[in-house]
Amino acid sequence: MGIRSEETHNRTLTVRSPSGIHTFMGKKYSRPEALRDVATHYCAGCGHGIVHRVIAEAVDELGIRTRTVGIAPVGCAVLAYDYFNFDVTEAAHGRTPAVATGLKRAMPDRVIFSYQGDGDLAAIGTAEIVHAANRGENITVFFVNNAVYGMTGGQMAPTSLLQQKTTTTPTGRNAAVHGSPIRVCELLATLDGVAYLERVALSSPKAVRKLKKAVTKAFRTQMDGQGFSLVECLSSCPTYQRLSPTDALSFVGDVMTKTFPPGIYKDWEKKDA
Numbered sequence: 001m002g003i004r005s006e007e008t009h010n011r012t013l014t015v016r017s018p019s020g021i022h023t024f025m026g027k028k029y030s031r032p033e034a035l036r037d038v039a040t041h042y043c044a045g046c047g048h049g050i051v052h053r054v055i056a057e058a059v060d061e062l063g064i065r066t067r068t069v070g071i072a073p074v075g076c077a078v079l080a081y082d083y084f085n086f087d088v089t090e091a092a093h094g095r096t097p098a099v100a101t102g103l104k105r106a107m108p109d110r111v112i113f114s115y116q117g118d119g120d121l122a123a124i125g126t127a128e129i130v131h132a133a134n135r136g137e138n139i140t141v142f143f144v145n146n147a148v149y150g151m152t153g154g155q156m157a158p159t160s161l162l163q164q165k166t167t168t169t170p171t172g173r174n175a176a177v178h179g180s181p182i183r184v185c186e187l188l189a190t191l192d193g194v195a196y197l198e199r200v201a202l203s204s205p206k207a208v209r210k211l212k213k214a215v216t217k218a219f220r221t222q223m224d225g226q227g228f229s230l231v232e233c234l235s236s237c238p239t240y241q242r243l244s245p246t247d248a249l250s251f252v253g254d255v256m257t258k259t260f261p262p263g264i265y266k267d268w269e270k271k272d273a
């Protein structure tokens with residue numbers, strides 16, 4: 001209550017042993033300024049909270065909090081404007097890339113990002129994402145792929161895995177009936193306007209650190225005026241992947257990655273990536 005986490009977590013511990021006196025520095029963790037001090041509505045183990053935290057840390061470290069504008073999707077992250085401590089607006093389902101385009105063109109000095117789920121980006125919003133990427137809009141997209149429609153009750157998404165059971169594919173996704181999973185990074189990598197594309201599987205602390213690097217690089221891509229950047233986050237949804245939070249992390253790391261291999265799909269700094 002009222003105690004900042006800097007004070008509670010940044011302690012030193014001194015241990016005396018026969019070999020001498022050892023001082024251990026406590027690791028410094030605190031709430032990023034770019035994240036509000038409120039409880040979120042996300043289920044326990046949901047990947048959205050991790051992605052929010054990493055975006056907020058990157059915004060703080062880049063010193064862009066007062067000039068960042070996010071666009072929240074329709075999906076479980078619909079209330080993201082209550083969680084980020086910078087300007088966030090809302091768009092109709094799937095239309096955040098169009099809103100981002102308008103904001104960036106009108107306010108080129110702002111850092112603009114679109115935040116989207118897999119239903120939002122790869123189903124109803126397919127046209128918006130493909131054309132924003134193809135035009136090389138100088139915007140950043142954070143794409144949370146949890147292989148399901150979370151907000152509406154666990155229906156099949158375009159990224160649901162083959163054989164995955166959802167409320168609309170109770171016997172499993174069948175390629176002949178429902179098509180195969182859409183691989184967004186691979187699809188967008190073919191477009192000339194795209195500067196940077198990376199997919200990260202959020203299944204471990206190491207992966208979270210990787211996401212931080214990717215998010216920072218995506219923002220830098222925009223700040224350097226290089227064009228369209230997108231980071232796909234393979235993400236847990238324990239509620240509709242119908243797994244415990246820890247099993248959902250294994251599902252992301254061991255199962256989703258077979259269909260969606262992590263990696264850098266396009267990098268303007270390394271033209272042949």
Ligand SMILES: Cc1ncc(C[n+]2csc(CCOP(=O)(O)OP(=O)(O)O)c2C)c(N)n1
Nearest residue numbers: 074075076093117118119120148149150151
């Ligand atoms: C025009 C329109 N069509 C359908 C919906 C219903 N709807 C709300 S969220 C959603 C999908 C959400 O899934 P996703 O984008 O994957 O986000 P998640 O909740 O999994 O993070 C759908 C179909 C809507 N709100 N508006």
Ligand code: SF4
Nearest residue numbers: 042043046076150237
């Ligand atoms: S339903 Fe899934 S995506 Fe939505 S908040 Fe819960 S765990 Fe997260």
Ligand SMILES: [Mg+2]
Nearest residue numbers: 117118148150
């Ligand atoms: Mg989803």
